Amino acid sequence: MPRPYGPGGRGQRPGLPPGERLRVLLVEDDEGDAFLVGELLAETNAPIDLVVAASLNEARQRIAGVDCVLLDLGLPDAQGLDGLRAVLGMSSGAAVCVLTGRSDEHLGIGAVAEGAQDYLVKGQVDGVLLARALRYAVERKRADENTRKLREVELRQEESARLERGLLPQPLMDTDQVAVHTFYRPGRHDAAIGGDFYDVVQTAADRVDLIVGDVCGHGVDEAALGVELRVAWRALVLAGVPDDEVIPAVEQVLMSERPAREIFATVTTVRLDLAANRATVRLAGHPPPLLLSGGRVDPVPAPNGLLLGVRPRRPVAFDLEFDADDWSLLLYTDGLIDGRIDGGEERLDVPGLSTLVAEASGVPLPELPGHLVGRAEEFNGGPLADDVAMLLVSRGTGR
Known part of the structure; x- marks a missing residue:
């Protein structure tokens, strides 16, 4: 046996x-x-x-x-x-x-x-x-x-949530002279975060600084770098570093922390002088903000500097005088305007976005960013491929 x-x-x-x-x-x-x-x-x-x-x-x-x-x-x-x-x-x-x-x-x-x-x-x-x-x-x-594997997914989600909190801070402001509405959506729709970031900081009773930025790429590494750039910008603004020195200093952080030399970033910064009712705009490879005022929608004609991390150079400051006390500025990343139109090769781009904003005159301001993404996706025939971040700052009704 x-x-x-x-x-x-x-x-x-x-x-x-x-x-x-x-x-x-x-x-x-x-x-x-x-x-x-x-x-x-x-x-x-x-x-x-x-x-x-x-x-x-x-x-x-x-x-x-x-x-x-x-x-x-x-x-x-x-x-x-x-x-x-x-x-x-x-x-x-x-x-x-x-x-x-x-x-x-x-x-x-x-x-x-x-x-x-x-x-x-x-x-x-x-x-x-x-x-x-x-x-x-x-x-x-x-x-x-x-x-x-499930635990690894949970850990990645927890990591993404921590990074998301770093990317998407609460605006640091207490003024009631302007209202700020934010929007964020990662390009990878199974992710919580991507390479775009934004921030808002008030440093005086009549001064508010804003930034919208985009690190090339959509993953956790790009998100982490975006957090570093955002935190560096906030620290520099709060420390009172001269305006012309802020973006070059952020670029130094990018160049020292990026995992590869081909990694670059673009940013738009705006300093609002509420007492004088004007703004100073600086662009570094980034699409221009849109000004909504008097029933018109116009791109801010600020000169565009080079991408951060390509060839260091100070962006040129552009002073924007508001003609009325009733206006809005829309800052956004290029994921919003890179979508296609009707499945063709033409992209939405800045003129197309301006048209969408003008057509949305009846949409409440807090809902406008989400509405614009929805309309861009309709033209694109599906979800947008890139990350989208937006800041909408308004004085008065803004429409």
Whole structure:
């Protein structure tokens, strides 16, 4: 009568798809025991393909594509848990069951603590339970892998949420002379963050500074760099650094922190002088703000400087005089205007966005940014590919 093997106490039924064939690598130097395992599985007609290796070195050559490793803890080139650790290191995707003798059952318990899915005690059950134990080990390994991957996704989401808080701060202002409405949407619609950023800082009763920026790219690395640039800009503004020196200093941060030399950024900054009812606009490779006033929508004709990180140069300041106390400025990133029109090659661009804003004269200001994205997506025939960030600052009704 064949000598049975038995599971180490984990008797749940496996839930693998019925009939799925498993590839099992038996690492056993005793030819008789290896033959016995094969006979036990053959008797049950279990859908298991058995491969045998007589040593760890041989197992290393045969482990590719294996679903489960059945490991004897007494091998010529590894003893006890050292052999298990070696197998775990070479079989990240395979389940591992260990074989122990009756007097060494404590090793099986230790093996499970080390990362094995189960242990089998020689001489206790038949081939049916052996096959069941192997299939259960594979199921448990897959469940563990799914749990690990789910946790990795959760950790990435938590990381994204932290970065999002850095990218999308609350405006630091307490004046009621102007109202600020914000909007943000990442280009990757399965993500929470991208490379665009914005910020608003009030440094005096009648002075408010704004920035909208875009780091090329859409991932976590670009988002992290965007956070650094935003925080650097806020710190420089709050520290009272002269206006002409702020963007060059932000560019220095970009050039020292970017992961590759080809990474660049664009920004628009606006300093509002509320007492004089005017603004100073600086562009660095960024599309111009739109001025909404007196029933008109016009791009601010500020000269555009070079991209940040390409060739350092101070952007030229442009003073914008407001003709009335009733106006709005829309700052945005190019993801809003890069969408196509009716599936063709023509892009929405600044003139198209100006038209959309003019057509939305009845839309309440807090809803205008979201409305513009919706309209841009209608023209694009689907979601916009790039990140979109917007700041809408208004004095009076702004329409």
